[in-house]
Amino acid sequence: MNPIVEVPIVEVQDFGVAFGLKDRPLHAVRGVNLTVRPGEIIGIAGESGSGKSTLCTGLIRALAPTARVSGRVCFDGRSLYDLPMREVAAMHGRDIAMVLQNPMTSLDPLFTIGNQVREVLKRRGVPGAQVREQAIAALKRVHITAPEMRVGQFPHQLSGGMRQRVLIAMATSASPRLLVADEPTSALDATIQDEILLLFRELRDRTNAAVLIVTHELEVIRRVCDRVLVMYAGRIVEQGPVSTVFAAPQHPYTRALLASTPRIEGTEVVLTPIPGQVPDLRTLGPGCAFADRCPHVVDPCRQFKPEFRDLGPDHRILCRLEGGVQ
Amino acid sequence: AQGRKPPLTMAIGIEPLTLDAGRVSGGADYMFFGNVFEGIYSHDIDGKLVPGLAEKATVSADGLTYDVTLRANAKFHNGDPVTAEDIRFSWERGVDPKIRNPRANVILNNITDVEIVDPLHVKIKLKKPDASFLDNSDQYWYIVPKTYIAQVGDEEFARKPVGTGPFKFVEFKVRSHLKLEGFEQHWGRVPAVSEVTMKIVPEEQTRLAQLQTGEVDIAAGITPVIAPTLKRLASVKIASVPTFENIAIGINAAYSSNPDLKKPEVRQALNLAVDREALLKTVMLGYATLSGPPCAQGVEGCTKGNVPGPYAYDPKKAREMLKAANFDFSKPLRYVALAPGRAPQSKEIGEAVAGMLSKVGIKSEMSVLDYGAWLAMYGAKVKDPNVDLFFSTLTDYNPDPSGRITRLFRTGGVFSWFNDPAIDEKLDRINNFVSVDERRAFLNGLWTDLHTQAPQIILWSTTTIYGMSKKIDWEPSHNVSWPLLWNVKKTV
Amino acid sequence: MSNLTLSGRERWHRMSRRVRFPWPQGFRPGFGGSLALLFCAVMILAAVAGPALAPFDANESDFAAIMLPPAWLTDGLWEHPLGTDQLGRDVLSRLIVGTQIAMIVAIATSVVAGVIGVTLGLIAGYLGGWADAVISRIVDAFLALPFILMALAFISALGTGVGNILLVLIMTNWAPYARLVRSEVVSIKRRDFVVLAQMAGVSRTRIILRHILPNAANSILVLAVLDVGRAVILESSLSFLGLGIQPPDVSWGLMLADGRAYISIAWWLTVLPGIAIVATVLSFNAVGEKLRVWFDPRGNL
Amino acid sequence: MTEGATITATGLRKEFTLSQRSLFRKPPRVVAVDDVSFTVAPGTTLGLVGESGSGKTTVARMLLKLETPTSGSLTLNGHDVLGSQTPEQARTFRRTVQAVFQDPYSALSPRLRADRIVGEPLEAQGVEHAAIDARVAELFDQVGLGREVRHRYPHEFSGGQRQRIAIARALSTNPKMLVLDEPVSALDVSVRAQILALLRSMQERLGLTYVFIGHDLAIVRYLSSMVGVMYFGRMVEIGAASDVLRQPLHPYSRRLVAVASGATRLGDHRITGDLPSPLKPPSGCTFRTRCVYADERCRAEIPRLRVVGSGQQVACHHVEAIRDGVKPETGPLGGDA
Amino acid sequence: MLLFMLKRLGQTLLTLLVLTFIIFTLARMTGDPTPLVMPSEATDEDRQFFREQYGLDRNLAAQYVIFLNNAAHGDFGVSFRFRTPAFDIVREAVGPTLSLAGSAMLLAILIGVPLGCAAAVRRGGRLDQFTSLFASLGQATPTFWVGLMLIVLLAIDFPIFPSSGYGTLAHYALPTLTLGFYASSSIARLTRANMVETLKSDFVYMERVLGLSGWSIVLKHALRNASLPIVTYLGLQFGLLLGGAVVTERVFAWPGIGQTIVDAILYRDYPVAQAAILTTAILFLTVNLAVDLIVMALDPRMRDA
Numbered sequence A: 001m002n003p004i005v006e007v008p009i010v011e012v013q014d015f016g017v018a019f020g021l022k023d024r025p026l027h028a029v030r031g032v033n034l035t036v037r038p039g040e041i042i043g044i045a046g047e048s049g050s051g052k053s054t055l056c057t058g059l060i061r062a063l064a065p066t067a068r069v070s071g072r073v074c075f076d077g078r079s080l081y082d083l084p085m086r087e088v089a090a091m092h093g094r095d096i097a098m099v100l101q102n103p104m105t106s107l108d109p110l111f112t113i114g115n116q117v118r119e120v121l122k123r124r125g126v127p128g129a130q131v132r133e134q135a136i137a138a139l140k141r142v143h144i145t146a147p148e149m150r151v152g153q154f155p156h157q158l159s160g161g162m163r164q165r166v167l168i169a170m171a172t173s174a175s176p177r178l179l180v181a182d183e184p185t186s187a188l189d190a191t192i193q194d195e196i197l198l199l200f201r202e203l204r205d206r207t208n209a210a211v212l213i214v215t216h217e218l219e220v221i222r223r224v225c226d227r228v229l230v231m232y233a234g235r236i237v238e239q240g241p242v243s244t245v246f247a248a249p250q251h252p253y254t255r256a257l258l259a260s261t262p263r264i265e266g267t268e269v270v271l272t273p274i275p276g277q278v279p280d281l282r283t284l285g286p287g288c289a290f291a292d293r294c295p296h297v298v299d300p301c302r303q304f305k306p307e308f309r310d311l312g313p314d315h316r317i318l319c320r321l322e323g324g325v326q
Numbered sequence B: 001a002q003g004r005k006p007p008l009t010m011a012i013g014i015e016p017l018t019l020d021a022g023r024v025s026g027g028a029d030y031m032f033f034g035n036v037f038e039g040i041y042s043h044d045i046d047g048k049l050v051p052g053l054a055e056k057a058t059v060s061a062d063g064l065t066y067d068v069t070l071r072a073n074a075k076f077h078n079g080d081p082v083t084a085e086d087i088r089f090s091w092e093r094g095v096d097p098k099i100r101n102p103r104a105n106v107i108l109n110n111i112t113d114v115e116i117v118d119p120l121h122v123k124i125k126l127k128k129p130d131a132s133f134l135d136n137s138d139q140y141w142y143i144v145p146k147t148y149i150a151q152v153g154d155e156e157f158a159r160k161p162v163g164t165g166p167f168k169f170v171e172f173k174v175r176s177h178l179k180l181e182g183f184e185q186h187w188g189r190v191p192a193v194s195e196v197t198m199k200i201v202p203e204e205q206t207r208l209a210q211l212q213t214g215e216v217d218i219a220a221g222i223t224p225v226i227a228p229t230l231k232r233l234a235s236v237k238i239a240s241v242p243t244f245e246n247i248a249i250g251i252n253a254a255y256s257s258n259p260d261l262k263k264p265e266v267r268q269a270l271n272l273a274v275d276r277e278a279l280l281k282t283v284m285l286g287y288a289t290l291s292g293p294p295c296a297q298g299v300e301g302c303t304k305g306n307v308p309g310p311y312a313y314d315p316k317k318a319r320e321m322l323k324a325a326n327f328d329f330s331k332p333l334r335y336v337a338l339a340p341g342r343a344p345q346s347k348e349i350g351e352a353v354a355g356m357l358s359k360v361g362i363k364s365e366m367s368v369l370d371y372g373a374w375l376a377m378y379g380a381k382v383k384d385p386n387v388d389l390f391f392s393t394l395t396d397y398n399p400d401p402s403g404r405i406t407r408l409f410r411t412g413g414v415f416s417w418f419n420d421p422a423i424d425e426k427l428d429r430i431n432n433f434v435s436v437d438e439r440r441a442f443l444n445g446l447w448t449d450l451h452t453q454a455p456q457i458i459l460w461s462t463t464t465i466y467g468m469s470k471k472i473d474w475e476p477s478h479n480v481s482w483p484l485l486w487n488v489k490k491t492v
Numbered sequence C: 001m002s003n004l005t006l007s008g009r010e011r012w013h014r015m016s017r018r019v020r021f022p023w024p025q026g027f028r029p030g031f032g033g034s035l036a037l038l039f040c041a042v043m044i045l046a047a048v049a050g051p052a053l054a055p056f057d058a059n060e061s062d063f064a065a066i067m068l069p070p071a072w073l074t075d076g077l078w079e080h081p082l083g084t085d086q087l088g089r090d091v092l093s094r095l096i097v098g099t100q101i102a103m104i105v106a107i108a109t110s111v112v113a114g115v116i117g118v119t120l121g122l123i124a125g126y127l128g129g130w131a132d133a134v135i136s137r138i139v140d141a142f143l144a145l146p147f148i149l150m151a152l153a154f155i156s157a158l159g160t161g162v163g164n165i166l167l168v169l170i171m172t173n174w175a176p177y178a179r180l181v182r183s184e185v186v187s188i189k190r191r192d193f194v195v196l197a198q199m200a201g202v203s204r205t206r207i208i209l210r211h212i213l214p215n216a217a218n219s220i221l222v223l224a225v226l227d228v229g230r231a232v233i234l235e236s237s238l239s240f241l242g243l244g245i246q247p248p249d250v251s252w253g254l255m256l257a258d259g260r261a262y263i264s265i266a267w268w269l270t271v272l273p274g275i276a277i278v279a280t281v282l283s284f285n286a287v288g289e290k291l292r293v294w295f296d297p298r299g300n301l
Numbered sequence D: 001m002t003e004g005a006t007i008t009a010t011g012l013r014k015e016f017t018l019s020q021r022s023l024f025r026k027p028p029r030v031v032a033v034d035d036v037s038f039t040v041a042p043g044t045t046l047g048l049v050g051e052s053g054s055g056k057t058t059v060a061r062m063l064l065k066l067e068t069p070t071s072g073s074l075t076l077n078g079h080d081v082l083g084s085q086t087p088e089q090a091r092t093f094r095r096t097v098q099a100v101f102q103d104p105y106s107a108l109s110p111r112l113r114a115d116r117i118v119g120e121p122l123e124a125q126g127v128e129h130a131a132i133d134a135r136v137a138e139l140f141d142q143v144g145l146g147r148e149v150r151h152r153y154p155h156e157f158s159g160g161q162r163q164r165i166a167i168a169r170a171l172s173t174n175p176k177m178l179v180l181d182e183p184v185s186a187l188d189v190s191v192r193a194q195i196l197a198l199l200r201s202m203q204e205r206l207g208l209t210y211v212f213i214g215h216d217l218a219i220v221r222y223l224s225s226m227v228g229v230m231y232f233g234r235m236v237e238i239g240a241a242s243d244v245l246r247q248p249l250h251p252y253s254r255r256l257v258a259v260a261s262g263a264t265r266l267g268d269h270r271i272t273g274d275l276p277s278p279l280k281p282p283s284g285c286t287f288r289t290r291c292v293y294a295d296e297r298c299r300a301e302i303p304r305l306r307v308v309g310s311g312q313q314v315a316c317h318h319v320e321a322i323r324d325g326v327k328p329e330t331g332p333l334g335g336d337a
Numbered sequence E: 001m002l003l004f005m006l007k008r009l010g011q012t013l014l015t016l017l018v019l020t021f022i023i024f025t026l027a028r029m030t031g032d033p034t035p036l037v038m039p040s041e042a043t044d045e046d047r048q049f050f051r052e053q054y055g056l057d058r059n060l061a062a063q064y065v066i067f068l069n070n071a072a073h074g075d076f077g078v079s080f081r082f083r084t085p086a087f088d089i090v091r092e093a094v095g096p097t098l099s100l101a102g103s104a105m106l107l108a109i110l111i112g113v114p115l116g117c118a119a120a121v122r123r124g125g126r127l128d129q130f131t132s133l134f135a136s137l138g139q140a141t142p143t144f145w146v147g148l149m150l151i152v153l154l155a156i157d158f159p160i161f162p163s164s165g166y167g168t169l170a171h172y173a174l175p176t177l178t179l180g181f182y183a184s185s186s187i188a189r190l191t192r193a194n195m196v197e198t199l200k201s202d203f204v205y206m207e208r209v210l211g212l213s214g215w216s217i218v219l220k221h222a223l224r225n226a227s228l229p230i231v232t233y234l235g236l237q238f239g240l241l242l243g244g245a246v247v248t249e250r251v252f253a254w255p256g257i258g259q260t261i262v263d264a265i266l267y268r269d270y271p272v273a274q275a276a277i278l279t280t281a282i283l284f285l286t287v288n289l290a291v292d293l294i295v296m297a298l299d300p301r302m303r304d305a
């Protein structure tokens, strides 16, 4: 796959999202610039509250009504926030699909799985006679055993992993061009987690869709993604190809994050926690949000805005440190 | 009347409990019996005693035999003529222990025999003379059809009663309506309406609304406070007639733990402390007739001029009398009021009287009981010594007061909270008269005594008020608080 | 999520610089809420000081001044700003004095019925088993009994009078609390913090009082506030049937019920107490809502 | 240094009776835990891993006496804790064993201040107020929160901080043993590391005994000296952490470790076959429905735990053959006995 | 499922037993019916005969056992007042009450549910404010006042409907409005609250993001989920309408069971009071049993529990 020739499917410029009172806003996301190309699997990593979900839902214009958005998001060349909501809604579920963070509550408990999958299919204009068949096929695609039986079951009768797969089946059955998966695997155990990641890869291979996977487990990203975005306090602090970033993380935060996953050195398991706490987004100073926890912090970090630095093709960080951490 | 007669609709607040003439128990039942059944004698519109099913009746000199000639044209609703057999049967049935007529005691038990002379002629023999016999035969001895009852039995008769009155029974639905039909073959009082539907509407405001919308022609049970409103409505008029319903504040003279109430001066003072005129004007809006003695105008022996007038309002004198009698002002009088709904303004009267008593320095404590509890208190076998004053109402069904005042003032009477041997002695003789005039004079004296003894704070007798559409022409019968409808005319 | 979002309390801290009235910490009623609070305060003042505030004795009738309209209408007198009733009593005074009963009825009912219901609900929910079975059946039985009828039966048995009316309202109102609390407790007692407290050897009473009750408080408060309105209305319905508060006590329900006879000639006799009831219920609801938010340490999000 | 506790479980079994669906059949029962035995030595950690629903939490709850085993025995420091106990013994048990659960949000009563929460077990023991205050402040320092924050309400803390509070509470009565049921699963990667480090240092300082349940094998390995692998209510493999996690022998553990280590490529180790139903457990070896090595023996006979090689115990008929690579993959064995 | 039903039925029977006790006690507490039933002319003998005839002279325990035994056989005794079988009187009254409660319920649902939904969908909007005002007013206005006002307005000033009475369909209008006003206010409030909650839930968000139509989401998914507590509440509300309609029945002269009970209590007519209250209670319990079944039908989770 040659990313250069692809036309980007999503382009984001200086995107920001704020919540809360006008005079004391909470900037869940700010200053995000991002390009997503078809056929790309992008992982978004970062601690809880760093704005991953907000960014994703912002990208597809599915934010809570209280959110205030700034900047520009183009989907397929059209500015999403300038379109009437009706047209955006028409794109949802067709060109754009999303899998939510919580599989346990994302299915309507009162309707059968089949009913819910069929509803999605019908909305896509699948003819009535084929709906049932296609629903079963969709479930089969996500490796659900005995799909003929499952269509008659209710969500509470399925395990968490199955529910997650049903959600993915619903989201992918339209062959969307952009799939956003918000922490699709955090409720699952290792073996099922693998299954699901595999599915995303299959989807990409089959339809050349772009896939965004949100997670705070770097391992997941390492296993499936092409590119990684690391978010901290609402900003993308590092983005780049997975291989590059994992081999040599440049931003101090990325580094710390990688170090905090347990790894085995010899016979010992080693893990290095990131000291300190995630900052309160409402009381951020002008400087780098990571400054208080950064081992490389220098005085200007606290006073001045951090800067973007390009470190190579597609690889940039948001940090004062010249060329990242050495 | 030629052509078709119009139907009449009416809204009433209370409903009859029984349709069986052997089981009449109270005022509400007369909504039905007053229109469907008759006795040998009756009362006319202004309350005068007139023959009913009898053409005439003569009483023997000893007062023990009534010789009654029946009307030849009197008929039951099923077409059977009224005969001497029916009269005898009605008596037998009235005292039949199986029927257990709770009011047999009033006149029927005093009859030793009803002798059939010929089909239209009976001789009624009494145990002892009873001057009130004919008066009470109107309400206490309804004539029922012997053959019909023999045919259908008592149960069915209670379900489908047949009488002789101006209206025939059609249908009764509890809490819904009572339907009657005009009886064209009545001996004299042929109604001018084809049928009557009495709707049972417990809420007065609603009765009023129905009257206003034309859903009913007559609304019964209008309280005084509503009357002025009605008067102002263009399509509606009101008719009011005096009744024999006596309202008073009872005094626990005999049994109270407050011994002061035993003293006649204290009771008189209480009477003086109440401004009846003001009460009449404000609480009753004028719809009542003040009483001197505990009787309504028109009751035997109780005519204006012959009996003392109402106690005058004189708080100063009242206070003096109380002081003279060493009345203990520190003890509040415990007053038991009746919750609203049963007697007009029962609660307001209590509130107002309490206010007036406080002006002469008498404190009072009021509690209010619902009708059932009040009645249980009022008619308790052993009267409560913790009650000093209480709302009191008792109705005479006709001009004969003997039953009521015996119950009210005779020592040991159901509702008697009073104990005076002299009065008792007179009450025991109250019916032992043959001559109506003699008895009248006797009663007159009794009223005067009762006025002086003041066993109650005597207030008034009430007025029944009907609201009716302008299309109705009707003079309601006097002295009764239920509507007798045979003389209603309706223009279409 | 909640640690990241703005809680009502924190938000107030931020806002407090602009708020001048010294509300207790964290309590920010807003305009409507302040109005409701003010009204409640006036009500409570009237309830406490009642007769002292009233220009006239509420039971003193002036037969010379019957059914005077409110002062701003023709024939009205400023002496009786809200007019007089059928016995010439001052409506304003009666309204003020009536507040007392309204407040007693409303507050005592919801508090006492609440305490009984909550206690039984806690016992049933926490202990389960037999206690639960017995209490639940009794609760069901009470819920199945139409409450106004129960009230009637009680009153005809015990007689009217403020004490009896209160007793009746309590008897008829405790069951919903018990049911609500029971179901809350059943779910709360399975939560981890209760299990952990049990494991720490904390006594039953303490667990109930410290862990379960505070967490059920929210729904109880909501119900209690609704109950305030219900009690006033129920009392007036009893008066309508002739068995409510009786003179010389004065209550709005009684005024309303008595006044209905005069609807077409003296509307103020019903409309004014009606307004008093509606305003009280509305403001209690509003204040209750604010309190609920305030009591919840997580704020109103 | 307090001496840790020894806990021994023998043949633990737990059945749950589900509510009845038909009048005419006996109410269904599920066996959540079957024949589980282990001993945890003082000052060491037993890690429990296994599929979701395999009975880990149920084991933990039995250890905590929140659930009574259907059969089997449990001893703490050699004393039986299941039979009838004197109140004194019960109190000792409560003081000795404490727990930390997965969800930091529901573990703290939302309406109590943090210091009250942490001090509560002490209060229940009748410790006086001043002493409680001092101990609570000390605990807040110990778990790295700082004593200043102890008057706040739970909602004012982040998930990681809450979990620290939960740990502080568990430690307040100086227990000798902690049961940790996925204490970090709900937390952020970075916070996870902090909590794990805290747990480890606590163990080192106080000589605590842990039973630790987790999904992330790296984390389990970080804390545990022994690891038990559970599948469908049974312990399928148990032994020293280094052995079990580095060289698992049971086919299920092998797969689990392989996937989790990340050493393999995505999709290399898919588990196929039917998920067993707890209402109708498979006969013989419960893993046979998904095990590539299953044969008729697996259908007929329940494998018992037995010592294999360097000392780990494995419940599989064919361990040796599989270890030596001589057992052919025949595919899972579906169907019933 | 079957077991659940049986268990509920068993509970219901137990509840009924408790109820009979409460009802019996309540009835006896009100006092002696004799003075109310017997005219004042009656002699002491008559009174005593009455007491014996109706077993009122026995001790309370014996009376209770007799009452229970007879009630179990469907015999509630003979009305003291009307001297007809108590149950006949009650049976007459059940129809009007059920039909009124039913129509009021229907009206309340037709008003309350859409209003609550609309308010929840446009939270904070005009309609939402209107709804909360409507709900508060509905709960703060005494029923008899609403009833009388409706009569004045819609029967007298603008004579559209008959003011009162029972008979034709038109007679249902005002009482239904009166009762429905009260009921709809609480239903609107509850619907709004539950809809707001459901609309916040993940699956609704998921459906939005999947591009399902707004109507389908609100009406099919959100409403159905929100309806579970609403249905339960409707069951309770129906009970209120059954027995709590006393005031409405009185205002509109509706020959229903509420009035029957009030009269029976006021006149100490124990047999009728007992029969009527027990009947309403049974109706209430039946409705709630049905509600449980509906909830179970709506919620697959309940079926498996």
Ligand SMILES: Nc1ncnc2c1ncn2[C@@H]1O[C@H](COP(=O)(O)OP(=O)(O)OP(=O)(O)O)[C@@H](O)[C@H]1O
Binding pocket: A019, A020, A026, A027, A028, A046, A047, A048, A049, A050, A051, A052, A053, A054, A055, A064, A066, A101, A216, A281, C001, C004, C005
């Ligand atoms: N609807 C909302 N209203 C107010 N604040 C919000 C809202 N949604 C998100 N936030 C805030 O925005 C910030 C970013 O939240 P977001 O959900 O995007 O984080 P995240 O990285 O997805 O975290 P997690 O890993 O926990 O899912 C948080 O501080 C959160 O509290």
Ligand SMILES: Nc1ncnc2c1ncn2[C@@H]1O[C@H](COP(=O)(O)OP(=O)(O)OP(=O)(O)O)[C@@H](O)[C@H]1O
Binding pocket: D016, D017, D018, D030, D031, D032, D050, D051, D052, D053, D054, D055, D056, D057, D058, D059, D278
């Ligand atoms: N109270 C209960 N009633 C009925 N079944 C139960 C109960 N508790 C647990 N189970 C069943 O017991 C089995 C084991 O559950 P347990 O919670 O112990 O699993 P786990 O290994 O902790 O899973 P997870 O990793 O998802 O936490 C499951 O099938 C579960 O459904």
Ligand SMILES: [Mg+2]
Binding pocket: A052, A053, A054, A101, A182
């Ligand atoms: Mg998120």
Ligand SMILES: [Mg+2]
Binding pocket: D056, D057, D058, D181
């Ligand atoms: Mg678990």
